[in-house]
Amino acid sequence: MDIKFDLNGQSVSADVEPRTTLADCIRNNFGQTGTHLACEHGVCGACTVLVNGEAVRSCLMLAVQVQGDQVVTVEGLSGDELTPLQAAFRKHHALQCGFCTPGFITTAHALLSHEPGADEERIRDVLSGNLCRCTGYVPIVEAVLEARESYRGSGSK
């Protein structure tokens, strides 16, 4: 099936099988390999991307479902400079192996874009849908708390 959507600000099109997941399409058709697959059954959140600003699990969504949508992956969040959220992850050592990190960053970005005032409990609650095996989550939560400031008044809904 032919699909056309917006990926990280670029209009893209592809011919995919109906069964192709959005994750496989992003990775294989467009080489955006920052979106990672760790469970492929929607539990770990490593494959989280933004579809029209909402965090979704790209392993559970079919590529044909994003026809005409705006899709942003972790690669689409920053240019050469780190975003405040990414910089906070680095500062707080909120990643070790880095495999789950894109999913945490996209999830946290979606949360803070909608709720820049989210408190620690809310942040922990939302992030509890993503699995990290390395950090024990403590530094991830610290990083997201610190990054909140940069979302206040800019792009929040």
Place this chain on the structure above:
Amino acid sequence: MKSFNSYIGRPMERVEDLRMVRGRGTYVADVNRPNQLYAVILRSSVAHGIIRSIDSSEALALPGVRRVLTAKDLGSKVPVIPLRLQPLPQLEPFHQPVLADEKVRYVGEPVALVIADSAAIAEDALERIVLDIEPLPAVANRSQAEAKRAVLFEEHGSNVAITWSAFRGNADEAFKTADYVRRETFKVQRHAAMFMEPRGFVAEWDEAAGKLTVWGAAKTAWHNRRTLAAQLGLALEAVDLIEVDVGGGFGSRGEFYPEDYLIPAAARIVGRPVKWTEDRREHIMSANHARDVECDVEFAVSRDGRFIGLRGQIWADIGAYIRTNGSVGPRNVAQFMSGPYCIEHIDLKSSMLTTNKTPCGTYRGPGRYETDFIRERMIDLAAQDLKIDRVELRRRNLVADAQMPYPLASITPYDSSTELDSGDYHAVFDRCLKEFGWDERTRLRGQLIDGYYHGLAIGSFIEGGAAGPKEEARLVLETDGALSVYIGSSSVGQGLETIMAQIAADAMEMSYDKITIRHGSTSYVKDGYGAYHSRSTVMGGSAILLAADKLKDLIRKTAGARLGCKAEQVVIDGEQASFGGEHLAFAGLSGVPLEVEAEFFNKKYTWAYGTQAAHVAVDPGTGHVKVIDFISVEDVGRMINPLTLHGQAIGSIVQGLGGAFLEHLVYDDEGQLLTGSFADYLMPTASDFPNIRSITVELKPCPNNPLGAKGAGEGGLIPVGGVMANAVADALSHLNVQPMELPLSPPRLWQLVEQAETARSAD
């Protein structure tokens, strides 16, 4: 005044992060080669059985399917996987074949390999293979193994592969005269490392050059290259294993698995690059499991609270085959049960049982997590029986500074004698009590507050590191003044590039930014060893120090020739070599790169040590446990990077909490795995354990390496199971609830509370 000599000890942000937080890392699933094909693996769905037939004709008929490989395609004898550690000849019967030949012995065992134009086509084809397995009775637990419901290796005649024996002093005599002896049984459940990035490989065979390249190596690339080259009948130089970014290891990833042979062999057979990535279900049933241990032990203590002896039997369920490092856990449970305490008389046997389950290997703190659960529980039980305060009881028995080096139990049949190298165990113990606020909290013990009973616990541990025999480093001062460091250590996500750059920068008195670390690939140094046993920093870092000394000699010699002085007269400072007011910058010092190699040899383990304390609250109505506070204090000898070290400690503790409360690989009596997804295998999430603290100290540098560092990647997790069980027992002391088995899941605790209440009301 040196210009640059202060990177070690600084909380440097990691160089790795710059790519990883932007999605620019390269993990093995991101590696693609031109013209590549895709492999998927058919795995046994039967725990124990005889393969009657494999019919691939329907699969081969599917367009895009290139090949189906079974054991019959691998030559007259299917290769088996040799052991990396403790390669005892008596374990050879239990080596795993890379594809099941006549028998399958666990659910998940590879039976056939499908190679196709896409992974999707290969998966479609997999479903068309008709695999006929005649089931045999399965052995899924210790009682079935001992009763010989089936014998996995009939020629061996028993399901006991081998038995380890840890001994010290004269336990039988000591127990005869001991004031107090308590005998108990304990169980630690099967769980696993469960790193986030699935395993995978991309293999490419260059027929013209006779060269095999494999992407996806981790942990022990050089060892795996030796194994693979031997299996394929290739020279070592004809095989290159490449390490790209690695999404977690924790002991499990990077050991030689069947796929380590199958994917390269397939690439050679089909003459095109072959890519394989496992899915999570495959991972859960095929990567190493761990921990599955039961024991029946006795603990002897004098009336005045001196530990006398440990005696007993341990059964370690190793699964269907012996994996590359499958003896480490079973051995460690016995050898390290005494932990940081003086226990003069030890007689512990640890039998490795074969069962029809996924084979076991090491997982962070192998054997130590299990044995610390057993020991710390025993200490609290003894304290209760002897009416001695458990803090005081521990303090009385910790190995004292003056007793160092303190030898641990000897072990057979593969000797690995070791001694605690240095430490002020009491100082760390007292620091933990103080930071935790033990005295102030004791009033909460056993109190019911808002429906939760509160309890406290404390426990101490030791963490071995720095396994030998050696590590290798090659330093190249490039003509532009940059330094390339090639190292045999591997990265499994622990921040190796940053830490090694800190060590190299200080050693060479260079700016950190001028240093590039290249690690883990077999082309970088002649013979590397890798990342296991908390060894990378100590072994790789020490090799860098030795290489840096050589490189500085070479720089002095080179500069001396240009400056017209003796090499010894050249002073190195600020990335320049100077003599008599003349300065030569490292950049342009030589027209060719200056290159040196060095090896650091080590026979002695490092022994980091620490103490943890916890405050929990238990809901007796649901069995749910809240961790109110958790603190760990550990002495690692010398910290290279406090930021990454702290991360290791916290992450390790939370993994330990996963093992204490959540994680469990459950099998039914027929050897079917019941927890094959993340919906069934529960791991800690962000909302589970928010209150974790870790403090690292540098009281006693390791005397056995030039850095003074002790391995530090595993420690946090080691005593967590024991500390949690003791805290729960403390909270429920009014009911005398005594957990003897992990995990402390809500149903198990609820049941213990019910039983205790029933028993109390019957009194």
